[in-house]
Amino acid sequence: xxxxxxxxxxxxxxxxxxxxxxxxxxxxxxxxxxxxxxxxxxxxxxxxxxxxxxxxxxxxxxxxxxxxxxxxxxxxxxxxxxxxxxxxxxxxxxxxxxxxxxxxxxxxxxxxxxxxxxxxxxxxxxxxxxxxxxxxxxxxxxxxxxxxxxxxxxxxxxxxxxxxxxxxxxxxxxxxxxxxxxxxxxxxxxxxxx
Numbered sequence: 264x265x266x267x268x269x270x271x272x273x274x275x276x277x278x279x280x281x282x283x284x285x286x287x288x289x290x291x292x293x294x295x296x297x298x299x300x301x302x303x304x305x306x307x308x309x310x311x312x313x314x315x316x317x318x319x320x321x322x323x324x325x326x327x328x329x330x331x332x333x334x335x336x337x338x339x340x341x342x343x344x345x346x347x348x349x350x351x352x353x354x355x356x357x358x359x360x361x362x363x364x365x366x367x368x369x370x371x372x373x374x375x376x377x378x379x380x381x382x383x384x385x386x387x388x389x390x391x392x393x394x395x396x397x398x399x400x401x402x403x404x405x406x407x408x409x410x411x412x413x414x415x416x417x418x419x420x421x422x423x424x425x426x427x428x429x430x431x432x433x434x435x436x437x438x439x440x441x442x443x444x445x446x447x448x449x450x451x452x453x454x455x456x457x
Contacts, residue, residue, distance in 0.1 A: 444456050
């Protein structure tokens with residue numbers, strides 16, 4: 264009963280403060296949206312990267328956490344925007360992403376392509392990495408192998424869909440958890456500082 268009341272209050276807060284962002288279709292729960300804002304807000308660095316930006320909901324909540332006076336941060340959003348890893352099949356979604364994220368266009372830099380290919384030419388050192396792309400073991404492992412060498416010391420990494428995606432679970436267990444200095448988890452979201 265108390266948890267339901269708390270969730271309703273949190274949802275009302277999100278609808279008031281982040282009304283535009285909350286209208287974007289997403290599989291993120293209310294608690295996951297808030298956690299992304301909090302995690303992004305607590306990062307001291309300036310380079311944020313998201314793999315699997317889809318329609319831009321998670322991008323907006325990360326950007327909301329980044330956006331504070333005097334902070335010169337950038338959020339690189341990587342996707343093919345062709346629904347390659349989505350269950351509803353091929354569909355061009357880039358213009359939807361651009362429209363959904365226009366409030367944060369001063370922070371968000373879209374990089375269109377397959378994550379591991381984009382990583383080959385990406386030069387910045389990453390302070391915050393959110394992975395929500397291909398959920399197969401091979402896909403998640405490829406993203407980790409491509410992006411982890413570009414992480415700053417004490418970077419935070421976040422994975423969505425740990426609650427059900429076996430590939431995400433296996434990669435976290437084998438590659439991330441053994442290196443984690445600090446970990447946290449919601450039912451379907453995992454984060455660690457490395």
